[in-house]
Amino acid sequence: SSSADQLVIPTRSDSNKVAILTLNRPKALNALSTPLFKALNAELEKLEEDDGVRAIVITGGEKVFAAGADIKEMKDKEFAEAYTTNFLGSWNRLASIRKPIIGAVAGYALGGGCELAMLSDILICTPNAVFAQPEITLGIIPGMGGSQRLTSLVGKARAMDMVLTGRKIDGVTAERWGLVSRVTREGESVVQEAVKVAETVAGFGRVAVQAGKEAVNGSLDLPLEQGLRLERRLFQQLFATQDQKEGMSAFAEKRKPSWTNK
Numbered sequence: 001s002s003s004a005d006q007l008v009i010p011t012r013s014d015s016n017k018v019a020i021l022t023l024n025r026p027k028a029l030n031a032l033s034t035p036l037f038k039a040l041n042a043e044l045e046k047l048e049e050d051d052g053v054r055a056i057v058i059t060g061g062e063k064v065f066a067a068g069a070d071i072k073e074m075k076d077k078e079f080a081e082a083y084t085t086n087f088l089g090s091w092n093r094l095a096s097i098r099k100p101i102i103g104a105v106a107g108y109a110l111g112g113g114c115e116l117a118m119l120s121d122i123l124i125c126t127p128n129a130v131f132a133q134p135e136i137t138l139g140i141i142p143g144m145g146g147s148q149r150l151t152s153l154v155g156k157a158r159a160m161d162m163v164l165t166g167r168k169i170d171g172v173t174a175e176r177w178g179l180v181s182r183v184t185r186e187g188e189s190v191v192q193e194a195v196k197v198a199e200t201v202a203g204f205g206r207v208a209v210q211a212g213k214e215a216v217n218g219s220l221d222l223p224l225e226q227g228l229r230l231e232r233r234l235f236q237q238l239f240a241t242q243d244q245k246e247g248m249s250a251f252a253e254k255r256k257p258s259w260t261n262k
């Protein structure tokens, strides 16, 4: 099938280590329909199993990230159907991917789009990107982590403001608030910048990268004492890896490390 029919277009960086997944429903501003999410999950499953892939970029391209869940699909939904089909349940698959995910946002990241962006491990946007949780304007609330992840990222005051008023914030504000970690300069490609960051991560030993991701994510789920224990265990376990020996020997010998990913 031609790329025009594909809801998610998978490509690779030049090094082949970074997989790029581009949401592709431009006429609907990448509204996140159930078929789109099934396609995204299917691609993620493949990448998670692909040994050559060390990092994943998720983007909508240089114009729009995603204008939210597909409102036309949801409009006539009833409780019984939503509940029995576990509507939105499968969206959480992204949260359990072990490989690092870099989100690249240009334009709108609204509602489910903002929530999808927040599922990235590292999030980059353009200065004029637009983040909002406008669900309140539709008579609903965020349903994919918006009330929970947004609050842990930006704090209760700002999250409550966004969730109860639908307020839009731009990319510069999003960085100031801690929703994203990097903003591109005017004219830079957000996808290329995200790929650069992904290549940096992909260039390190994969065991340590996975452990770093697991440890930081632990801080969101666990009380401090258990989080510190998780960190310490992972830290200690890394001394059983070849890459720890290699990384530290390379430093002592003033040379570049050559990771074995073991």
Ligand code: CO8
Pocket (backbone or CB within 6 Å): 027, 028, 029, 031, 032, 067, 068, 069, 070, 071, 072, 073, 088, 108, 110, 111, 112, 113, 115, 134, 135, 138, 141, 142, 143, 144
């Ligand atoms: N769902 C379905 N179609 C959409 C959506 C959407 N979220 N957003 C835009 N579209 C469609 C429009 O209907 C339009 O289609 P058509 O050409 O057939 O009329 C096309 O995309 C272009 O949109 P506009 O003409 O409206 O473009 P504008 O530039 O005038 O406006 C906006 C852009 C401001 C982004 C506007 O489209 C808008 O307000 N969109 C809706 C934003 C919104 O409310 N998003 C939140 C949705 S609710 C949600 O995400 C709940 C999350 C629950 C959990 C996650 C589940 C996935």
